[in-house]
Amino acid sequence: MINQFLARNNLRLYAISYMVTFREMNDLITKSAPLLNFQDTEIAFADKSDDELKEKYWLFRLMNSEGLVNFLTSLAQIALKLHLPIEPLIKRTIFRHFCGGETIEECEKVIEKLANSNIGTILDYSVEGKYDEEDFGRTKDEIIRTIKRAKDDPRIPFAVFKVSGIAPLGTLEKVSSGIQLTEKGERKWKRIQERVEEICSLAYSIGQPVFIDAEESWIQGAIDLLAETMMKKYNRERPLIYNTIQLYRKDRLDFLKKSHHKALSDGYFLAVKLVRGAYMEKERERAEQMGYPSPIHDDKTSTDRDYDQAIMYCLENLKTISFVAGTHNEASIQLLTRKMYENRIEVNHPHIFFSQLYGMSDNLSYVLAKNGYNVTKYVPYGPVRDTIPYLIRRAQENTAVMGQMSRELELIIREMKRRGIY
Numbered sequence: 001m002i003n004q005f006l007a008r009n010n011l012r013l014y015a016i017s018y019m020v021t022f023r024e025m026n027d028l029i030t031k032s033a034p035l036l037n038f039q040d041t042e043i044a045f046a047d048k049s050d051d052e053l054k055e056k057y058w059l060f061r062l063m064n065s066e067g068l069v070n071f072l073t074s075l076a077q078i079a080l081k082l083h084l085p086i087e088p089l090i091k092r093t094i095f096r097h098f099c100g101g102e103t104i105e106e107c108e109k110v111i112e113k114l115a116n117s118n119i120g121t122i123l124d125y126s127v128e129g130k131y132d133e134e135d136f137g138r139t140k141d142e143i144i145r146t147i148k149r150a151k152d153d154p155r156i157p158f159a160v161f162k163v164s165g166i167a168p169l170g171t172l173e174k175v176s177s178g179i180q181l182t183e184k185g186e187r188k189w190k191r192i193q194e195r196v197e198e199i200c201s202l203a204y205s206i207g208q209p210v211f212i213d214a215e216e217s218w219i220q221g222a223i224d225l226l227a228e229t230m231m232k233k234y235n236r237e238r239p240l241i242y243n244t245i246q247l248y249r250k251d252r253l254d255f256l257k258k259s260h261h262k263a264l265s266d267g268y269f270l271a272v273k274l275v276r277g278a279y280m281e282k283e284r285e286r287a288e289q290m291g292y293p294s295p296i297h298d299d300k301t302s303t304d305r306d307y308d309q310a311i312m313y314c315l316e317n318l319k320t321i322s323f324v325a326g327t328h329n330e331a332s333i334q335l336l337t338r339k340m341y342e343n344r345i346e347v348n349h350p351h352i353f354f355s356q357l358y359g360m361s362d363n364l365s366y367v368l369a370k371n372g373y374n375v376t377k378y379v380p381y382g383p384v385r386d387t388i389p390y391l392i393r394r395a396q397e398n399t400a401v402m403g404q405m406s407r408e409l410e411l412i413i414r415e416m417k418r419r420g421i422y
Contacts (some may be wrong), residue, residue, distance in 0.1 A: 036337055036367055038330050041415035043370050044363035047113055050421050057412045059097055064405040073392045080388060086346040094391050098359040099126070100379040104149050107381050110358070115155040118369040119377055122158045122211070122355070123149065123208040126380035126390040127165065133191070139165045140195045144202055151206045153302070157353070157376060158242075158324075161199060162212040163223045167192040176221030196226050200241055204234040209271075211324075214244035216279050217295045218286070228259070232268055239271035239322030239351065247307040248277030249295050256310055263321060273355070274310050276303055303330070311336050315343070315352075322351040324376075328361040347372040363411050 010236040013271055038044075045053055063069055079086045100107035104123060111121045123146040127139060143161040149157035149321075163172065171188045174181060181189060203210040212227045214220060227243035234241050243259070246253050256272065257405045263270035287294040311332065325336055333354065340347065353374040356365045369375040380390060416422035 006175065034341070035334060036371060038333075038363045038367050039411070039414075040367055041363065041418060042412050044173065044366045044411060045415045046366065047117055047259040050419060053416060053419070054421065056097065057409070057416060060405060060409045060412060063084050064409055073166075076388060076392060080385070090383045090388060090391070095145065095384055095387065098357070098380065098391060099387060100381045101359065102381065102383050104145060104381065107379060110379055114358075114377055114379075117366055118372075119365055119375045121155055121379050122160050122376050123156060123384055124160050124378050124380045125165070127382045128389045130165065131168065136166045136191075136195065138167075140199065143199055147199070147203050147206070147208050147210060150208050157374075158209050158211055159203065160213060160378070162213045162215060163192070163196065163226060164215055164219065166195045166199075169219060169375065172219035172222040175225070176219050176223075192222075193226065200230040200234055204240060207240070209240050209242065211242045211244060211273050213273075214246045214275065214277075216286075217249060217283060220246075224255075227264070231263065231271065232266055235263075235268040235271060239269040240270040242273050242322075242324065244273040244275060245310065246275055246277035247310050248280060248297055248303045250297055250302075251295065252311055253306045253313075256313060260313075260317060260321060269320060269322060271322045272314070273326050274307065274314070275326040276307055276329070306330070306358050308332055308335055315339055315345070318345070318349070318351050320354040324353040326355040328364065330357055330364065333364060334369070339369075348374055350374075360408070 026267070040320070048056065062072075064110060075088065076090070092327075100110040100121075100123070107121070107123060114121050125139065125142045127142075130136065130139060143159070143166070147159040150159050166324070171181070171185055171192060172187060175189060200210065202208075212223065212230070217221060221319055224243065227241065230241040231243065245256055245259075247253065256274075260270045277296070283296050284294045287296075297306070306327070309329075311325055312335075314321045315336070325333065327333060336352075336354075337347075340349070340352070345352070353376060354365070354368050355376045355378060356362075358377045358379045365375050365377060381386060382390075413422055
């Protein structure tokens with residue numbers, strides 16, 4: 001009671017000083033931030049027909065079984081090696097639910113559908129496993145097409161690319177490890193830098209924000225170097241080039257703060273996409289095989305703690321940091337929206353975005369968008385055969401996330417029951 005009395009009297013002094021009514025100031029301590037209702041399946045699946053919802057149900061029911069997912073992904077990998085014609089089956093099932101199409105043009109229906117719910121699209125060219133200069137050049141050209149496509153289209157607020165799609169992994173690993181490059185290696189590194197420069201300079205010239213995705217820890221050092229160089233060059237007037245920080249790594253919260261200090265010192269905006277991480281099993285297996293400490297947190301609690309501290313750090317430095325909360329974690333989203341409310345930060349502040357994967361966590365994306373927040377969906381696209389490695393990894397990752405598929409399935413069933421089709 002004493003603390004409440006002192007708080008109210010301090011508020012009176014504040015109100016008198018700033019010509020604000022006591023009633024308005026009193027609201028600050030008597031009203032708590034409203035929790036968003038992420039269980040509202042009517043909003044979450046508003047743009048899904050009954051047939052689409054049923055298809056989603058059967059797919060997620062399948063993905064809820066880790067053993068079955070592992071069996072089917074192994075089967076798909078064998079079929080790929082034997083050059084069996086599995087593309088039509090893949091396209092009618094998992095591809096249709098997690099990808100926008102095979103080309104940018106085919107993605108238009110998805111772009112428009114998301115936009116009708118006030119959700120932006122991030123076109124993600126998801127071709128993986130390429131190794132020669134010709135392939136790197138083709139991928140770079142496609143990334144440039146996504147940037148040009150996004151120009152002046154408010155439905156596509158960001159573009160994105162993976163450095164590994166335009167660079168040999170060996171060179172990225174050597175640069176990340178500080179290994180002296182041979183003359184041939186130097187030429188490869190120079191070509192990587194030129195491709196990244198071409199992409200980012202175009203983005204700057206047309207004012208199109210672009211993400212540089214995070215990857216495995218043993219090549220991330222080179223990616224961070226490229227991202228920092230591009231931010232220092234192109235983020236002076238506004239946040240444009242975004243690096244991605246994986247908070248399941250033990251060192252990344254500190255990396256975020258050091259990156260911010262560098263940006264402040266050199267006079268540019270820090271722009272970051274905050275994610276938990278996508279290569280946990282791969283990281284731990286490699287660390288064990290090669291005999292070094294795993295860079296990944298030992299438990300989920302530590303990852304959650306660092307992620308939430310990262311979004312709070314960005315929120316506290318909003319004038320000089322632009323960030324995207326790339327997460328499917330409801331608790332982290334509730335934390336961020338609550339802190340925005342408490343600090344009277346507008347829901348559509350241009351330095352704060354939320355992002356989820358297309359086909360996943362629609363309850364989060366659609367409810368956030370319905371409440372006016374800036375929301376985007378990653379929409380992968382590319383030829384079916386070339387995107388199969390991405391789809392396999394996505395299926396395995398999502399199945400491995402504790403409870404993720406069960407939560408998705410529970411929401412789908414609830415909406416089907418609400419519609420009377422279950």
